[in-house]
Amino acid sequence: MRDLHHFHGGMRLPGHKNESLVRDLQQASLPAQLLLPLKQHIGEYNKPLVDIGDRVRKGQVIAANPALICAPVHAPTSGTISAIAKFPVAHPSGQADTCIVIDVDGEDEAATAVLPDLQQLDAQQMVELISRAGIVGLGGAAFPTSAKLARGNMNGIDTLIINGVECEPYITCDDILMRTSAAEVLRGTGYLQRILQPRSTLIGIEDNKPEAIRAMTAALAQAGLAQTEIVAIPTIYPSGGEKQLIQILTGKEVPHGQLAFDIGLFCQNVGTCVAITRALEQDQPLISRVVTVSGDNIRQPGNWEVALGTPIRHLLELAGGYLHGTTAHLVMGGPMMGFSLASDQVPIVKASNNILVMREQTIPHSPGFHDECIRCSKCTEVCPASLLPQQLYWHARARAYDRTQEFHLFDCIECGCCSAVCPSGIPLVQYYRAAKSEIRAAQQAQVKSDRARLRFEFRERRLQLKKQQEEERRRLKRAALQQKTAKAGEDTASVADPVQAALERVKARKQALQEESS
Amino acid sequence: MLLAIITISLMAGLFGLILGYAAIRFKVEGNPIVDQIDALLPQTQCGQCTYPGCRPYAEAIANGEAPINQCPPGGQATIVALADLLDTEVLELNAEHGEHVEVPLIAVIDEQICIGCTLCIQACPVDAILGSAKHMHTVIADECTGCKLCLPPCPVDCIDMIPIEQTIDDWKWTLPKPVEPGSSWSSADA
Numbered sequence: 001m002r003d004l005h006h007f008h009g010g011m012r013l014p015g016h017k018n019e020s021l022v023r024d025l026q027q028a029s030l031p032a033q034l035l036l037p038l039k040q041h042i043g044e045y046n047k048p049l050v051d052i053g054d055r056v057r058k059g060q061v062i063a064a065n066p067a068l069i070c071a072p073v074h075a076p077t078s079g080t081i082s083a084i085a086k087f088p089v090a091h092p093s094g095q096a097d098t099c100i101v102i103d104v105d106g107e108d109e110a111a112t113a114v115l116p117d118l119q120q121l122d123a124q125q126m127v128e129l130i131s132r133a134g135i136v137g138l139g140g141a142a143f144p145t146s147a148k149l150a151r152g153n154m155n156g157i158d159t160l161i162i163n164g165v166e167c168e169p170y171i172t173c174d175d176i177l178m179r180t181s182a183a184e185v186l187r188g189t190g191y192l193q194r195i196l197q198p199r200s201t202l203i204g205i206e207d208n209k210p211e212a213i214r215a216m217t218a219a220l221a222q223a224g225l226a227q228t229e230i231v232a233i234p235t236i237y238p239s240g241g242e243k244q245l246i247q248i249l250t251g252k253e254v255p256h257g258q259l260a261f262d263i264g265l266f267c268q269n270v271g272t273c274v275a276i277t278r279a280l281e282q283d284q285p286l287i288s289r290v291v292t293v294s295g296d297n298i299r300q301p302g303n304w305e306v307a308l309g310t311p312i313r314h315l316l317e318l319a320g321g322y323l324h325g326t327t328a329h330l331v332m333g334g335p336m337m338g339f340s341l342a343s344d345q346v347p348i349v350k351a352s353n354n355i356l357v358m359r360e361q362t363i364p365h366s367p368g369f370h371d372e373c374i375r376c377s378k379c380t381e382v383c384p385a386s387l388l389p390q391q392l393y394w395h396a397r398a399r400a401y402d403r404t405q406e407f408h409l410f411d412c413i414e415c416g417c418c419s420a421v422c423p424s425g426i427p428l429v430q431y432y433r434a435a436k437s438e439i440r441a442a443q444q445a446q447v448k449s450d451r452a453r454l455r456f457e458f459r460e461r462r463l464q465l466k467k468q469q470e471e472e473r474r475r476l477k478r479a480a481l482q483q484k485t486a487k488a489g490e491d492t493a494s495v496a497d498p499v500q501a502a503l504e505r506v507k508a509r510k511q512a513l514q515e516e517s518s
Numbered sequence: 519m520l521l522a523i524i525t526i527s528l529m530a531g532l533f534g535l536i537l538g539y540a541a542i543r544f545k546v547e548g549n550p551i552v553d554q555i556d557a558l559l560p561q562t563q564c565g566q567c568t569y570p571g572c573r574p575y576a577e578a579i580a581n582g583e584a585p586i587n588q589c590p591p592g593g594q595a596t597i598v599a600l601a602d603l604l605d606t607e608v609l610e611l612n613a614e615h616g617e618h619v620e621v622p623l624i625a626v627i628d629e630q631i632c633i634g635c636t637l638c639i640q641a642c643p644v645d646a647i648l649g650s651a652k653h654m655h656t657v658i659a660d661e662c663t664g665c666k667l668c669l670p671p672c673p674v675d676c677i678d679m680i681p682i683e684q685t686i687d688d689w690k691w692t693l694p695k696p697v698e699p700g701s702s703w704s705s706a707d708a
Binding site: 434 | 556559560561562563571572573643644645646661663684685686688689690691692693694695696
């Protein structure tokens, strides 16, 4: 039995996991239309590779960008592209973003798979295949996996950590995936081991998922992975956070301003492992994912394997619709870190792990009024990042953003513990998010103004140089002219009077003629 | 007595040499405060402050020739930052130089109307307009600072200033609001 460590703070939350676990994993049917946002990851925007009217096959790349931090989008099924336009997407702003719309033809015709010889592949080729499959971290952050692997490989990894924690209430998609696809999770882990060459591998699963632990342990006995251990950890929110899980399993803290691979650790979600397995073994890109639908206002909560781009409305219909009334508060993600959705038309994207259907609003969508802080310091007690939420709150509220950075605002993982325990109901996380976005906007403005300064100074220099060259040209011309005049003057000086000389020449010729005639 | 005089004189000479060397070795090119002021200005290069660009205005501020409230693109935030740097009083933006607009603008050339006269290219302080004589011109949107200096020279008025389109990536979370001070407590709040 491994010695486990604790992170600071955290909370025990009611799990609400059983609601969605009473049913097995189901295959969601295809809707009539799929809406695929061009950007479903952290990083650069993809550019569409298809046109309206094109027919696409399942697994075909429809949008890509050669940038390093980017993940291409593939067609989840066959059909015809009917629009490339802005549609509402799953984003806290409720704004629209460019999506490719596929009219599903129902034939589900797949593009021809090219199966690589898995034994021959080296680490770089495997990362390349993962990159082409459009795989991103499926735990919720949606960071392109290939970029993370490339960085991890450069740094040298001591311990690989597979994250099967899933600590937020209601969400069970990783749990059900470990129960049904434990072998695939472990094969994916094996590929990660081949790429990263870690000395040991730890698979962390919360002890409120005994069935998943059983399935994974049984599969591990058959998988034959070296130096790999499944570790059951206590159920405390937010132990699924990367830095928190690292601390529980290894006792190490990721230092401020650094990332896990800076200290030789690499964390990957179980869903991502399955996606890697399918990409390498079946040449299947990331075109579907497991999504939990749960909450107190849905008739049949459960888990579905859903094609990316499926409108949430379709998924809600599969789950039997609302339990009460005709509307509900929809949240993408869990009740702690999720965000409210403005409409049920938004599509499922790579980051969508859960759709929470609630009778009452649980997450502040628009900033409402709240009571004053009474300095009870409960927020400090629960903060898993060991921050001082109260200080951050005061400085964010006063818009003293440089002060918030001194209190390590960017170490906040926005887990929502502080807001949850606040007796005044202050939406603390929203203050931090606002402060973060202001700071990022200021940084971008600074980059832009620095570039404008460089261009302005360059132009000034260029104009000055042009002026100097012009003056130099004039000076040379003037000098040449003076020289010419001076030379002409010399010639004139040698002949005393040109008119007289000409007259004399004429006179001499006349004289010669006269002498000839006489 | 004599020893003291000699010692002091020697020391004075030595320190003089050190100071003289330091003055050459560690000589600061230009005025560092100008750089610091320039870094706070928005680099729009619009000339609304009556100086031909941000750096000349920074020099004027450093020399005490200009007050700190002549930069409309920077707005109150820039004035506060300058006051902080120079340890002076925060002033209100001088309305004579223009008004601060919250939404950033960029220039867009109507390419149907443009006659290719190159006058706007010459006016652009950051070389953000591309084109040549009798050929269509266009604005490089990423480089445009929204200074409006290209508008007056255009003989056919084909340049418009439009607000930059907000995307999902630019979207900002808003700060929540605490209960307004003075609002009375009611039983509904219990």
